[in-house]
Amino acid sequence: MSGKFQAIMRWGFLTMAFFVFAFALSACTAGQKVDFEKAQVETQASGTATITKDNLGTTAAEIKISDLKAPHEVAQDTKYYVLWAEDETGSYANLGKLRLEDDRSGRLWAATKFDKLRLLITAEKSTNADAPSEATILKTEMFSVE
Numbered sequence: 001m002s003g004k005f006q007a008i009m010r011w012g013f014l015t016m017a018f019f020v021f022a023f024a025l026s027a028c029t030a031g032q033k034v035d036f037e038k039a040q041v042e043t044q045a046s047g048t049a050t051i052t053k054d055n056l057g058t059t060a061a062e063i064k065i066s067d068l069k070a071p072h073e074v075a076q077d078t079k080y081y082v083l084w085a086e087d088e089t090g091s092y093a094n095l096g097k098l099r100l101e102d103d104r105s106g107r108l109w110a111a112t113k114f115d116k117l118r119l120l121i122t123a124e125k126s127t128n129a130d131a132p133s134e135a136t137i138l139k140t141e142m143f144s145v146e
Helices: 003-029
Strands: 032-035 046-053 059-066 080-087 092-100 106-112 116-124 136-139
Touching (some): 059 092
Antiparallel strands (some): 032 046, 080 116, 092 106
């Protein structure tokens, strides 16, 4: 290969790498940030949700929570933290189990079709609950997805 060809290939690779990096950076920083507030159950937990919406109208949420106690320390006989979405009519959707890490943090990626919603995290006996328990540790205000 000639030196000129190698220089063109290197330039093409660097240009492509720059655009991939720029796209990844914008994807990581894009999204609507929503803070969780303390709810009915006393806890030191806090967290945020990063909300995005795709072309098909699906609302995606990346949930990051810190300072979580074990669920049974928050509400008797519970084993799991569950993320819920509540729409403006009061309907709930179980979005899944929040994974509790050794450092007392929790993380979850979830999706819903709700456009206007509130998020709640509850301590539950089962991950298959049909409605949130009274043991709500964190919640957001009702918000519209932008």
